[in-house]
Amino acid sequence: MTALPGGRASSAPLLGDDIEPTIFEMSVEGRHSYQLRTTDVPKAPLEELVPNEHLNHDVIALAQVSERDLVGHFTRLSHRQFAVDLGAYPLGSCTMKYNPKFCDAVAADPGLNSVHPGAPAPLVQGWLELLVDLEEKLCEITGMQAATLQPAAGAAGELTGLLLMRAYHEANNDPRRRVLIPDSAHGTNPASVTLGGYEVTTIPSGANGLVDLAALKAALGPDVAGIMLTNPNTVGLFEEEIEDIASAVHDVGGLLYYDGANLNAILGVVRPGDMGFDIVHMNLHKTFATPHGGGGPGAGPVAVSARLAEFLPGPRATRLSDGSYDWVTPARSIGRVHGWHGNAMVLARALAYIDVHGGDGLTRIAQHAVLNANWLRKRLSATLPAAYDYPCMHECVLTASPIKASYGVRALDVAKRLLEEGFHAPTVYFPLIVDEALMFEPTETESLQTLEALASALERIALLCANEPDVVRNAPQSTPVTRVDEARAARHLVTTEDAAGR
Amino acid sequence: MPDYLPHTPDEVTSMLDFLGLDSLEHLFAHVPNALKLTQGLRLPDGESEPDVAERFKHYTNANKATLSEMVCFAGGGSYDHEVPAVVKSLGSRAEFVTAYTPYQPEVAQGVLQAIFEYQTMIARLSGLSIANASLYDGATALVEAVNMAAGSTGKETLLISSGVHPHWRAVVHTFAKGTGHRVVEVPLVDGRTEWSKVSSSDLAKGAAVVAAYPNYLGVLEDLSVAKDLSIRADALFVVAGDPVAAGVLKTAGQWGADVFVGEGQPFGTALAFGGPYLGLFACTLDQIRRLPGRLVGETVDTRDRRAFVTTLRAREQDIRREKATSNVCTNQTLMAVTAAIQLGWLGTYGMREVATRCAQGARYTFDQLVGIDGVAPISTQPFFREFALRTPQEASTVLERLAGEGFLGGLALSALGGPDGSVIANDWEHTLIIAVTERRTKFEIDEFATAFAKAVK
Numbered sequence: 001m002t003a004l005p006g007g008r009a010s011s012a013p014l015l016g017d018d019i020e021p022t023i024f025e026m027s028v029e030g031r032h033s034y035q036l037r038t039t040d041v042p043k044a045p046l047e048e049l050v051p052n053e054h055l056n057h058d059v060i061a062l063a064q065v066s067e068r069d070l071v072g073h074f075t076r077l078s079h080r081q082f083a084v085d086l087g088a089y090p091l092g093s094c095t096m097k098y099n100p101k102f103c104d105a106v107a108a109d110p111g112l113n114s115v116h117p118g119a120p121a122p123l124v125q126g127w128l129e130l131l132v133d134l135e136e137k138l139c140e141i142t143g144m145q146a147a148t149l150q151p152a153a154g155a156a157g158e159l160t161g162l163l164l165m166r167a168y169h170e171a172n173n174d175p176r177r178r179v180l181i182p183d184s185a186h187g188t189n190p191a192s193v194t195l196g197g198y199e200v201t202t203i204p205s206g207a208n209g210l211v212d213l214a215a216l217k218a219a220l221g222p223d224v225a226g227i228m229l230t231n232p233n234t235v236g237l238f239e240e241e242i243e244d245i246a247s248a249v250h251d252v253g254g255l256l257y258y259d260g261a262n263l264n265a266i267l268g269v270v271r272p273g274d275m276g277f278d279i280v281h282m283n284l285h286k287t288f289a290t291p292h293g294g295g296g297p298g299a300g301p302v303a304v305s306a307r308l309a310e311f312l313p314g315p316r317a318t319r320l321s322d323g324s325y326d327w328v329t330p331a332r333s334i335g336r337v338h339g340w341h342g343n344a345m346v347l348a349r350a351l352a353y354i355d356v357h358g359g360d361g362l363t364r365i366a367q368h369a370v371l372n373a374n375w376l377r378k379r380l381s382a383t384l385p386a387a388y389d390y391p392c393m394h395e396c397v398l399t400a401s402p403i404k405a406s407y408g409v410r411a412l413d414v415a416k417r418l419l420e421e422g423f424h425a426p427t428v429y430f431p432l433i434v435d436e437a438l439m440f441e442p443t444e445t446e447s448l449q450t451l452e453a454l455a456s457a458l459e460r461i462a463l464l465c466a467n468e469p470d471v472v473r474n475a476p477q478s479t480p481v482t483r484v485d486e487a488r489a490a491r492h493l494v495t496t497e498d499a500a501g502r
Numbered sequence: 503m504p505d506y507l508p509h510t511p512d513e514v515t516s517m518l519d520f521l522g523l524d525s526l527e528h529l530f531a532h533v534p535n536a537l538k539l540t541q542g543l544r545l546p547d548g549e550s551e552p553d554v555a556e557r558f559k560h561y562t563n564a565n566k567a568t569l570s571e572m573v574c575f576a577g578g579g580s581y582d583h584e585v586p587a588v589v590k591s592l593g594s595r596a597e598f599v600t601a602y603t604p605y606q607p608e609v610a611q612g613v614l615q616a617i618f619e620y621q622t623m624i625a626r627l628s629g630l631s632i633a634n635a636s637l638y639d640g641a642t643a644l645v646e647a648v649n650m651a652a653g654s655t656g657k658e659t660l661l662i663s664s665g666v667h668p669h670w671r672a673v674v675h676t677f678a679k680g681t682g683h684r685v686v687e688v689p690l691v692d693g694r695t696e697w698s699k700v701s702s703s704d705l706a707k708g709a710a711v712v713a714a715y716p717n718y719l720g721v722l723e724d725l726s727v728a729k730d731l732s733i734r735a736d737a738l739f740v741v742a743g744d745p746v747a748a749g750v751l752k753t754a755g756q757w758g759a760d761v762f763v764g765e766g767q768p769f770g771t772a773l774a775f776g777g778p779y780l781g782l783f784a785c786t787l788d789q790i791r792r793l794p795g796r797l798v799g800e801t802v803d804t805r806d807r808r809a810f811v812t813t814l815r816a817r818e819q820d821i822r823r824e825k826a827t828s829n830v831c832t833n834q835t836l837m838a839v840t841a842a843i844q845l846g847w848l849g850t851y852g853m854r855e856v857a858t859r860c861a862q863g864a865r866y867t868f869d870q871l872v873g874i875d876g877v878a879p880i881s882t883q884p885f886f887r888e889f890a891l892r893t894p895q896e897a898s899t900v901l902e903r904l905a906g907e908g909f910l911g912g913l914a915l916s917a918l919g920g921p922d923g924s925v926i927a928n929d930w931e932h933t934l935i936i937a938v939t940e941r942r943t944k945f946e947i948d949e950f951a952t953a954f955a956k957a958v959k
Binding site: 043425 | 503504505506507508509513514516517518520521526527529530531532533534536537538539542543544545546547548549550551554555557558559560561562563564565566567568569570572574576578579580582584586588591592594595596597598599600601602603604605606607608609610611612613615616618619621622623625626627631632633635636638639640641642649667669670672673675676677679680681682722724748749750751752753756765772773774775776777778779790796797798799800801802803804805807808809810811813814815818819820821822823824825826828829830831832833834835836837839842843845846847848849850851852853854855856858859861862863865866884886898901902905910913914917918940941942943944945947
């Protein structure tokens with residue numbers, strides 16, 4: 001008997017048709033849910049506690065619902081939401097792999113979760129040791145010397161890295177002006193460069209999807225602070241000339257920044273530090289499987305080579321010579337980049353994930369991620385050709401451009417129809433350099449049966465494009481809502497219940 | 503070899519066959535050999551979940567400042583509020599926890615609508631019309647606020663009260679190194695910002711006037727002074743506020759703020775050693791084109807049914823790239839959803855009740871402690887739920903002694919950062935900031951006062 005796919009949601013996975021009222025629409029004056037502790041604290045009147053000029057004499061309307069209605073409301077909302085736990089989520093560049101429940105359970109332990117971040121160091125030795133252990137393991141994984149765990153997400157890591165770059169050059173009395181970025185880069189890269197006080201110089205990709213080394217060399221000069229690269233890059237290909245790129249950038253005194261969005265592809269196989277990178281950010285919510293939370297939280301630690309360690313944000317958890325732990329701020333630190341110590345619970349989950357896998361397990365993750373992406377790429381070659389006919393890493397960029405040319409159906413339509421097949425859509429129209437791009441990242445946690453079901457679904461869609469293109473153009477129909485009017489949302493801006501006039 | 507990989511050895515072989523490869527290593531044939539790790543990572547071997555759980559006990563046992571071992575009087579943006587079972591349960595639903603950014607609205611109405619409700623609640627609590635879908639934390643939200651102000655005014659000087667939490671000011675300083683913004687910290691006198699110290703040339707260059715409400719020493723400042731200054735400077739008025747205060751105090755909007763930022767941890771998120779927390783951000787409609795991060799708007803689907811979608815996307819980094827209003831992508835959505843659930847649980851009157859009880863508890867605690875010999879408030883100004891005391895011994899010593907009695911007795915000012923304009927210099931090592939929430943009982947407070955009296959002897 002052939003196994004059925006485990007990672008495919010049923011064809012109508014989500015509750016349909018009726019809209020869910022907002023919590024404010026469910027509100028009835030006088031209802032309530034809250035219950036507070038009995039404290040016996042004297043109930044002084046507010047007027048005695050707070051001077052009149054500070055008091056708000058009106059209460060602010062929130063909602064007034066029973067606990068039963070609160071549970072019903074948010075549970076129904078959850079049924080209108082796709083998630084990794086429901087089915088495969090091959091959203092390229094986002095590494096939507098299965099998030100082990102164990103890691104959530106570890107972080108939920110009150111011995112970690114109920115600790116105040118401002119407690120004196122002697123009272124939080126366990127947390128400090130955990131952070132030091134994680135830092136050391138992340139440095140081994142990336143081939144770097146030291147790391148900050150403060151940045152709360154990848155983009156925060158990028159900006160931190162650029163400020164480290166700036167601090168390094170300024171310490172050498174060599175302020176520089178430009179940062180190079182390939183045209184295939186994530187949008188956060190150029191946005192971070194601007195906030196880092198640098199100008200962006202865009203490097204074109206070659207026809208093979210890789211950095212054009214000649215164009216790169218032409219753009220280099222003594223005013224270049226560094227380059228930001230993703231490797232494998234955003235089209236899922238390994239930058240094979242990375243050593244030449246690194247020496248060219250280093251030759252003009254620039255630094256190499258590694259965008260860790262695609263680190264999953266190379267775990268235990270090759271390390272950014274060994275490729276010549278000086279600064280590396282990691283997306284722990286991608287590579288180390290911490291849940292994405294509907295868009296966050298993440299964590300974006302930044303690891304650096306030895307020459308940049310003295311500039312790292314502080315304070316850093318540090319092991320002292322007597323074996324105890326304390327907060328230490330590096331000598332020429334750029335300063336804090338987070339209100340406390342970073343997204344600590346995300347950090348704890350990532351450490352648990354690393355510890356379960358160990359060194360060999362992390363390598364298997366990369367191997368299986370790359371295996372799945374290549375299998376899918378080849379399996380779909382007759383349906384949706386790869387943008388670059390070359391072995392990919394952990395994700396493959398396919399193109400709907402032939403389908404568009406033949407039937408007038410766009411990549412977006414294909415993605416929308418896939419939602420009705422029980423899968424999340426791939427990333428569409430990214431990277432920008434690929435026409436009608438559909439970027440699939442199956443991840444290592446989807447089974448062969450699920451990949452086959454995904455491929456079959458895309459074949460059915462391709463057939464529909466030929467025979468009944470309007471079905472694809474009008475998809476999805478069976479989801480909680482059909483396509484939404486994005487132009488209206490922007491034109492008639494309604495971002496609160498008040499603006500809706502309810 | 504513990505892991506979460508589904509493939510059997512036979513399946514791996516058949517998949518490799520399909521690709522015409524002999525081994526998994528061949529998948530990496532195009533990676534230069536000279537770069538490859540030959541011995542693998544120097545990490546311990548993988549361990550099963552129960553084995554790792556045993557080792558994690560080493561960490562948890564070494565943490566003494568847990569809520570079960572210590573009664574918490576520490577605050578500074580992180581507070582021990584009630585988080586009921588219903589909020590924990592709903593906030594940990596896998597559909598919210600394991601989703602990604604709602605790029606496909608047809609299958610993301612759950613998160614989108616929850617964010618819409620969150621935006622409504624934060625807009626109301628801040629007294630402003632627009633709230634975004636969250637930022638990382640209070641400190642980084644403040645950075646986005648001052649960046650907005652600089653973009654909006656075309657000026658680069660940030661006039662920041664020294665009453666803003668020292669960590670938040672430190673974060674502003676860090677990111678100002680990239681943007682080139684100039685930070686002017688305005689000193690406190692008797693716990694209040696001495697705005698008259700701002701020079702007329704700084705005033706003219708001011709892009710933002712930033713005040714804290716209450717400030718990090720707990721003091722309630724009359725924000726109309728800062729508001730007037732911002733009008734004279736033609737700067738944006740940014741209020742960094744404790745969102746729980748909005749249960750009873752005037753909102754940022756009522757004080758005339760253009761932007762409100764705050765730390766949303768009190769809305770359903772655990773102390774969590776400082777993260778993940780929730781950066782609250784709200785502003786006037788005038789500033790919407792410069793809003794950082796995601797925003798959810800209401801619209802309709804093709805069948806004219808109400809639907810929600812991320813909107814005004816052209817501000818964001820994936821479209822606008824180097825001209826984006828911010829580089830933020832991943833935010834703290836799960837904490838925002840949790841905040842919506844917590845605020846739904848509290849409701850209109852629960853929010854006011856929590857804020858009132860915080861103020862009552864703080865006053866009662868204050869009254870017990872200031873009667874102790876040698877202990878005095880550092881300011882004569884009114885406070886809400888947090889206050890600062892001068893202690894005869896160094897505050898760190900007092901905290902150490904209190905810890906021995908089972909109390910996390912507050913935050914030592916000296917641990918928050920170096921001496922700055924926020925207190926009189928010789929009080930720096932002798933100032934303790936104490937926070938009280940609705941969870942502190944009279945019994946706990948009385949015991950705390952007894953321990954405090956011993957600790958300062």
